[in-house]
Amino acid sequence: MRIQSGKMQSRLAGWLIIAAAGASFCLLTVMPSPAQAPAYKAPKTKDGKPDLNGIWQAMNEANWDIRPHAASQGPVFSLGAAYSAPAGLGVVEGGEIPYKPEAAAKQKENYANRLKLDPEIKCYMGGVPRSTYMPYPFQIVQGTNTMMFVYEYAGAVRVINMAAPTKAPADSWMGWSNGHWEGDSLVVDVTSLNDQTWFDRAGDWHSDQLHVIERYTRVGPDALQYEATIDDPKVFTRQWKMSMPLYRRMEKNAQLLEYKCVEFAEEVLYGHLRKQPIQGKGDSK
Amino acid sequence: MRRHVLSSLIALVAVVSLASTLAAQAPVAAKPAPAAKAWTMPRTPDGKPDLQGVFSNATAIPVARPANLGAKEFYTDEADKQASAALASGGRGGRGGPARPAAAANPEGNGLAVHYDTSQFGLGGPTVKRAASMRTSIITGPEGRVPALTPEAAKRVADRRAFQQEHQWDSAQTRPLAERCITWGFEGPPMMPVGYNSTLEIVQGQGYVAIVQEMIHDTRIIPTDGRPHAPAEIKQWMGDSRGHWEGDTLVVETVNYNPQVAIQGTPVSDAAKVTERFTRIDPDTIQYQFTVDDPKTWVKPFSGEYNMVKIDGNVYEYACHEGNYGMANNLSGARATEKK
Numbered sequence: 230m231r232i233q234s235g236k237m238q239s240r241l242a243g244w245l246i247i248a249a250a251g252a253s254f255c256l257l258t259v260m261p262s263p264a265q266a267p268a269y270k271a272p273k274t275k276d277g278k279p280d281l282n283g284i285w286q287a288m289n290e291a292n293w294d295i296r297p298h299a300a301s302q303g304p305v306f307s308l309g310a311a312y313s314a315p316a317g318l319g320v321v322e323g324g325e326i327p328y329k330p331e332a333a334a335k336q337k338e339n340y341a342n343r344l345k346l347d348p349e350i351k352c353y354m355g356g357v358p359r360s361t362y363m364p365y366p367f368q369i370v371q372g373t374n375t376m377m378f379v380y381e382y383a384g385a386v387r388v389i390n391m392a393a394p395t396k397a398p399a400d401s402w403m404g405w406s407n408g409h410w411e412g413d414s415l416v417v418d419v420t421s422l423n424d425q426t427w428f429d430r431a432g433d434w435h436s437d438q439l440h441v442i443e444r445y446t447r448v449g450p451d452a453l454q455y456e457a458t459i460d461d462p463k464v465f466t467r468q469w470k471m472s473m474p475l476y477r478r479m480e481k482n483a484q485l486l487e488y489k490c491v492e493f494a495e496e497v498l499y500g501h502l503r504k505q506p507i508q509g510k511g512d513s514k
Numbered sequence: 515m516r517r518h519v520l521s522s523l524i525a526l527v528a529v530v531s532l533a534s535t536l537a538a539q540a541p542v543a544a545k546p547a548p549a550a551k552a553w554t555m556p557r558t559p560d561g562k563p564d565l566q567g568v569f570s571n572a573t574a575i576p577v578a579r580p581a582n583l584g585a586k587e588f589y590t591d592e593a594d595k596q597a598s599a600a601l602a603s604g605g606r607g608g609r610g611g612p613a614r615p616a617a618a619a620n621p622e623g624n625g626l627a628v629h630y631d632t633s634q635f636g637l638g639g640p641t642v643k644r645a646a647s648m649r650t651s652i653i654t655g656p657e658g659r660v661p662a663l664t665p666e667a668a669k670r671v672a673d674r675r676a677f678q679q680e681h682q683w684d685s686a687q688t689r690p691l692a693e694r695c696i697t698w699g700f701e702g703p704p705m706m707p708v709g710y711n712s713t714l715e716i717v718q719g720q721g722y723v724a725i726v727q728e729m730i731h732d733t734r735i736i737p738t739d740g741r742p743h744a745p746a747e748i749k750q751w752m753g754d755s756r757g758h759w760e761g762d763t764l765v766v767e768t769v770n771y772n773p774q775v776a777i778q779g780t781p782v783s784d785a786a787k788v789t790e791r792f793t794r795i796d797p798d799t800i801q802y803q804f805t806v807d808d809p810k811t812w813v814k815p816f817s818g819e820y821n822m823v824k825i826d827g828n829v830y831e832y833a834c835h836e837g838n839y840g841m842a843n844n845l846s847g848a849r850a851t852e853k854k
Contacts, residue, residue: 274720275559282719353836368735370719372566373558377717377724379733386726386733388715388829401831425836482742485735487750491696491835495686502845504684504852 271413271447274371279413279447282371284478284485287362287455290317292349294431295471297324304344314430320362320471326433332464339432348426351498352490354385354402356426357419357441358457358471366478368485369445376408376415381488389417397421400437415445436463451477553796555762558718563762563794565716565723568829569822571705571802572642572712577778577818579651579658587658588648595648642712645799645821652706652818660778660816667811670781683848686841691774693841695834697751698729699776703768703788704804704818706778714822715829723757723764730834736766746770746784753788764792783810798824 271279290298297319303312328336339346349355355363365381376389389408397405397420404422408415424437444456453475460468496507556564579586580598589595651658663671681688691697700706705714705727713728721739726732736757744754746769753768753775768788775782786808793801800822807815 280720282721354831354833368722368724370717370722370724370735372717372719373564375566375715375717377715377719377726377733379724379726379735383835384731384733386731388717388726390828395828398830402833402836403831482744484737484744486744486748487752489696489751491694492687494835495694499686499841499845502685502842502849504849 269448272450276373278371278410279415280371281369281376281415281445281447281453284366284368284483285453285475286366286478287364287473288476289320289362289473290315291320291362291471291473292359292364292429293317295320295429295433296326296431298431320473322470322472325469327466327469329464329466332434336432336434339427339434341432343430343432346432347430349382349430350494352383352494353425354383355380356402356422357387357404357406358443358455358459359426359428360385360403361443361455361457361475362473365488366483366485378406379485381485383490384487389415394418402426404441411444413446415443417443417445419443434464435459435461438463445475448474451479555794556797560720562718562759563764564718565764565792565794565800566718567824568713568715568827569800570643570712570825571707571714571820571822572644572710573647573652573707573820574644575647575649575652575820577652577706578660579653583650583658585656585658586650587654587656589650591648598650642710643823643825645823647821649820652820654817654819660780661812661814663780664809664811664813667780667783670783670811674781683845686845689841689844692730693838693844695730695838697732697775698727698834700729701727701732701734701752702777702804703734703753703755703766703790704777704806705790705802707820711832713825713827713829723766726829728829728832731832736764738764743769749773749784751775753786760791762793766790766792777806777808780811782808785810795821 274280274282293314294317298314298317300316301314303309303314305312326336344350349363354360360367360380360382363380363382367378367380370377370379374390374392376391378387378389380386385403387403387406389406391408394407395405400421400423402423402425404419406417406419408417410416419441422435422437422439422441424435424439427434438461440460442458442460444454446454446456448454454472455475456470456472458468458470459465500507558564558566583598589598653659678688686694692699698708700708705725708729711728715726717724717726721737723736723738725734725736732752734752734755736755738757738759740758741756743756748754749770749772751772751774753772754770755766755768757764757766759765766789768790769786771782771784771786773781773784775786777786777788786806788807789805791801791803793803795801801819802822803817803819805815805817806812
């Protein structure tokens with residue numbers, strides 16, 4: 230058995246070398262530069278569009294802090310290690326958010342007061358791009374002229390208009406999304422976002438001038454590459470970009486479940502208006 | 515978007531859905547007469563009937579049939595409809611039963627004694643497109659109303675009412691679900707006309723049908739790939755839906771309701787099962803049928819039917835909780851009242 234498997238291994242290795250040589254030849258001849266379109270060809274829907282249907286989720290620490298960060302103590306001491314921030318490599322390209330000086334100061338203030346100010350704690354819709362990398366799945370339902378993005382957190386939903394671009398009548402939490410295809414990428418132009426959402430639990434913020442251009446590209450059978458270009462002249466000195474892979478929830482029975490979090494935020498929002506305060510401020514013993 | 519006290523809104527919703535003025539408004543989308551040229555069912559690229567689009571399920575049809583109509587399921591014509599409706603409520607039309615007081619208090623048109631008029635904002639009243647119908651009630655069958663409660667359900671309702679009466683102002687958690695922005699109470703299933711903002715959008719992806727209802731941004735994603743229901747431990751506000759196609763009809767079965775969910779005002783049991791049928795019947799119309807079966811709650815199942823009509827425009831974001839000033843105002847008002 231051992232000898233045989235050894236033989237098989239060496240035969241396999243031989244094939245691998247040939248295959249690798251072939252592949253590099255292909256790379257050299259077919260692909261002019263490695264920075265261009267990824268080798269993976271997205272499967273297509275019946276109407277010939279790249280198939281983005283599925284339940285997707287980020288697997289990173291961006292919701293704690295989109296910038297590179299070391300692990301740190303969470304804001305609620307009683308939750309100890311269970312709600313402290315794991316370290317993360319960050320998702321901001323170049324690592325830096327180009328805040329204007331006064332905007333950088335506001336981020337620090339937000340961070341110091343995050344337990345009071347973070348809209349996530351209040352069960353407010355996550356906005357764009359934060360909803361994409363909150364620690365909950367979201368589902369893309371790819372229709373003919375529209376695509377629906379449904380987020381488990383707070384039941385937030387966006388309908389992406391794939392026809393001629395339209396304008397929002399008013400600002401909203403999840404913004405106004407016009408989409409189109411560029412090659413195999415879905416590009417979504419998001420405007421009319423309000424100034425109430427954050428980028429993460431670290432208080433990174435934006436104004437109502439936020440303009441996000443998202444790109445969703447299939448890079449494997451079970452992965453999407455997500456990019457968001459962020460523009461907000463009130464808050465940043467220049468455009469900047471974040472990117473990360475998103476992964477398919479592969480459980481056979483995967484489905485978006487309800488996380489109607491209002492009921493979990495009521496005590497923090499309205500507890501002071503109770504007739505009878507909850508003993509021990511509502512924390513479980 | 516939401517700057518008003520929700521409780522009055524809820525009252526308004528109830529009133530609007532019955533409002534007498536509705537009967538007088540000419541329906542915008544008359545069902546086309548059978549034309550010489552047969553209409554072809556539009557299909558998605560994978561060959562399923564295409565239900566996609568923005569629809570309104572606003573309707574002037576009352577949920578329960580006016581008592582004077584007996585077993586009559588359809589009006590014979592428009593004149594019959596107007597006359598019967600007027601007779602049913604002493605000149606007021608609508609669902610029947612006693613006339614609503616103080617209707618003259620609002621000169622702005624709806625005849626409602628409330629502090630604003632939805633038709634001004636294009637949210638209800640005559641501004642809304644409706645599917646034409648000669649139905650006398652949404653609930654079908656000779657009785658045309660929700661059947662009697664089982665003793666168990668009657669006790670459930672009475673217990674809840676007693677608790678509400680005593681504790682309704684205690685905390686956010688004891689306020690009505692709609693006021694808490696958890697569910698509006700009409701999302702269902704079965705989805706019921708809301709009274710205003712009765713707008714929904716359907717998107718079909720491979721193996722899924724998704725329905726977003728504008729009130730209060732509730733989305734149902736219905737798998738149509740034949741998978742079993744999620745485990746019964748997972749109770750949800752909109753239950754757990756599974757769909758399949760029977761010919762050109764989408765059939766959706768929903769179970770596993772959160773025990774706080776009420777259908778037609780009655781909290782359901784863990785045995786509740788709702789079956790919906792969506793059939794596109796012409797370029798503009800989806801016929802919507804439902805059956806509610808909960809033997810622990812009603813003495814027998816009941817069914818209903820209405821049509822949804824395709825409308826122009828979008829489903830907009832309804833950020834209910836994010837703008838819920840009413841909750842803090844109501845509770846602080848209650849605390850202030852106690853101090854007096």
